[in-house]
Amino acid sequence: MNVWIAVVATGLGCYALKLGGLVIPQRVLEDARVRRFTDLVPVALLSALIAVQALADGRTLEFDGARLAGLGAAVAALLLRAPFLVVLVVAAGVAAGLRLL
Amino acid sequence: MTSTRPPGSAAVREPAVDGRRAAVRDGLGVGVAVGVSGLAFGAAAITAGLSVTQTAVLSLLAFTGASQFALVGVIGGGGGLAAGTLGAVLLGGRNALYGLRLASALDVRGWRRLLTAQVVIDETTAVATAQQGRAAMRAGFYSAAVTLYAMWNLTTLLGAVGAARLGDPETLGLDVIGPAVFLALLWPRLTSARAPDGARGQVGVAAAAMAIAVAATPVLPPGVPVMLAAVTALPALLSRKADR
Incomplete structure (x- = not known):
């Protein structure tokens, strides 16, 4: 996969999610499980990114x-x-x- | 992107005009202060091997800092582009939640909604939700949005061009910028009890995610371990009955 494709796909994907939030009916947020899950996903991803970028170089830990x-x-x-x-x-x-x- | 100061206090006096003026002041302040960190992104992207054009286009299109840093982090680590893209987009999922929260206050339709969507991010939401009343929310939201979009893209370009002319980025410590950004974004979530689970649940998820990502690094292609770490958030969805 070309870096350009990744750049454009990330841009489009991120935009689609932002637009989705403005369009989706408000009812979804009423489910507490959904709220908690969506609250925790960024925590998990950010933590993993910190660990990997601090300790890994490609597939080797350093x-x-x-x-x-x-x-x-x-x-x-x-x-x-x-x-x-x-x-x-x-x-x-x-x-x-x-x-x- | 995290250290958005609390709003000005002028909103208390005269809700209509003063509230809006204070909101605009908040928006401009946050937009300028946070927008400067585009310098760090521009430099990080060049360090990771993106061209100046790719860096600038990513900021224009994605316009959400954490996702952008995530993508260039994976690329810099020599990782799979598909996994990197997926991780970056998933990380942008929180913007959908912001949109859900702001939709009724902003109340935009048609082409205005298409434009507004692009600027629904951490900082604009922070400024908007800190205001009292709909007029002030909108004023804060849009002043932060316009300032931040202009600043972020300008500083991205400056950071990228600057870094492209400096020698080895590691001698300047630029490789630490990426993880430091994520740490600063994560910090308030781990230290405040505002979240539904309180800070303790968040710290547990954070620790588990770090352990999974590090353990998976030697055996999976770069980028995938970070995606895999998202499973640590699953128990929240599977628990049959939510606590609150």
Whole structure:
């Protein structure tokens, strides 16, 4: 599959979901199970993405000290209630700094 | 994309005009502040191997940060494009829920609805739902939407062009940006008890999803482990009777 196809398919898929939300009858949300499921899916996907991007390179697991330290710094920044962009800058800065040593 | 400040307090005084003005101020503030993070996305996409054009088109079409980061993350990891696309789209599923929530307040039909749909995302929903009354909700929603769409696409382009001219992205720590973005998006869900299950249920799902994804990484093609981790949300759907 070509990267262009992935880019366009992602764009169309995401748009279809946004439009779907505006069009679907409101009744669906009345089911508490549906509400809970839809609430938890992003949690599962985001967590999995963090783990894989922190620890994996393709199909091999690797421990990149600088990258993990960068993520640790991000956690610290979040605990200190830093704004979104500050969290990102701190994470990248710590990783870059450690690689410079 | 998460640190949307609480709304201005001016909405309390005169609901009609002041409420709308405060909503527009909120919308502009969030749009500009969050829109700047398009720089990070542009840089991450180039790091992952997308061209500047592909990066810009993805921001124009998808316009939902987490999905975009997810797709380029999988591509950067050398992963299957089909799985990456599916994961990115699935992650965009929460925008459908936002739409459900906003539909009656926005009350748009025809071509307006087709245009409005594109900007139903985390930040615009956050600004809209923070306002009092329908007029203020709409004012906040659309001012955030227009500002954010313009900023996000502009900064995506700047980030992509900038990163394309810098050498090895790893020396700048740009490979940490992707996971750090997801962490920052996830954080409020894990630390606030606003969710139906409270924060504890969410933390359980998060831990299980991480374990499944890491365990599956050596045995499945890149991109698939993340999709597989979505099964950790299934018990919520299967439980015969919901708690609340």
